[in-house]
Amino acid sequence: MNWLKKFKDRLTGLTDAISRFPLTTLFLLAAAVVNAYSISTEKADTKLLLTFILGAFLSAVAQVSYERFFSKYSSRLALMGAAIILTGGYYLIVRPAPNLSTEIEIRTVVAMFALLWAFIWVPVAKSNTSFDKSFMITFKSFFISLFFSSIIYGGISIILVAFNELIFKIEYTAYPHTANLIFILFAPLYFLSLIPDYSRAKDDTVDQAAHCPTFLRILLSYIFIPLVAMFTLILVLYIFKNITGAFWDDNLLEPMLVSYAITVILLYILVSELENKFTVLFRKVFPKVLIPIVLFQVASSVISLNESGVTHTRYYVILFGVFAIIAGVLLSFLPVRKNGILAALLIIFSAISIVPPVDAFTISRNSQVATLEDELLKYDMLENNKIKPNDSVSEKDRKIITNTVQYLDRMGYTKEIAWLPRNFDVYKDFYDTFGFHEYQESGDENQPVYLTMEPSMPINIEGFDRFIQMDLYPFDNDGKQKINDFEKAGKTYTLVTDTKGKRIDLKLVGEDSQELIRFNTQEIFDKFYHYNATKGTITAEEATFTKENRRAKLTIVVQNVSIEKQANQNNAGIFVFIQIK
Structure with a gap:
């Protein structure tokens, strides 16, 4: 009957968690209801879902803050009220936005990240329980709950399949x-x-909850630490080998070094209370090794700002680099019981990165606009608050302008720039605005282009006499091929293709074989040849080509186009609208 007792204890623990975190439970329940509605209707309300999840984080931190620093029930109500107000304020901020932008999403994730560290640190701040124990308890609890939840979901899924x-x-x-x-x-x-209530739990209860299982102790001490040591040696050798050149230009190394710093810091916290030769040596050596490695990377990232300006990703790389350097210094000299200061620093740095005017997005927006403006002024392309196209821009500066414009467009900042055209579309208007095509990295210029017209786009058919759907592809032989003929006012008209090598003309002829109008379809492939390979879709306006004279009018609407640059093979599916005058 031991299993029954354990089950009863777990059930009691769940009911205790609900009574201990009532507001968090309500927010989680609301999030589940919103998500269930989205699943049933297939209409996602991401703003409301994120609001309730953020509310769950806020209310959980409010509860552990109450347990650590307060005793009166009125204080608990006040903290819960503050969590509700902050949650409501967040929803009022994001609700007017037409959709959740990258900026809003990152701000939200960073806020939740800071709240998670607050949830770990606040309950043991200035108490007899160390931050390392709180972190270990949280670490274990996360994976235990994930494991059991996955098992339950897998079991229920099997039952549903069988049913x-x-x-x-x-x-x-x-x-x-x-x-x-x-x-x-x-x-x-x-x-x-x-998660225990540290203010009420006995020391032996906390020690038991924070106990590192044998499996995890072996994994951390004898597997992770040697692996990190080997990776550190490789990094150090790479830095010494490339210190005079490649290291300072290798932006791909940034995420690797950030991941390395995160791994070292988290591993340090996890092994802080483990005593063996590996963990003791790790705590003595690795914080000191971390400092120069991250310092070099921060210097490399700062140097790269001279050309590319600040983006929010580069902002976070540098900010975390500064944090990692400070953490390395503190871990080198402070006792392990002071590790909680790292959580406090993370919370402060997270707040700095999302609160204007020194947040990642305000600084990156201003930096990118300034970088673009400097490049345009360099080539006298800004005149009377308007951009003047210039095809003499160097390849290096084309790259800077392209990357900057794409970043500003991706983040939704182009609407705020007065000297950019109204309703500027980076794919459609780039060439006409700047006088050159978007820069592509070496090798990218040979990437194939596959485009389709956006679905459900209206096409004006008023005034046309005939609509024909056809495919354009290279013929084996030169010559003419009839596509379709039709009558109007007792006269017969024929649409034919006239092929000469790779050139295919659409030609409309009358009864006496007189040519009324001709359209060179190479115009289609020439227009889309330099489009970014990742664009994917085009608007109806982009897809439309018109040729007109006093006798007839041809309008071609491209449905899809494929441009194989290396094989020099192009084909397209098109609609042809014909008007006889």
């Missing part, structure tokens, strides 16, 4: 609904049930 195959068909939404209840509602509550 669907053997009894009667069930809706496919049963699976996402199950995942919603387990991972949005059950898993967080089970996680919270494993």
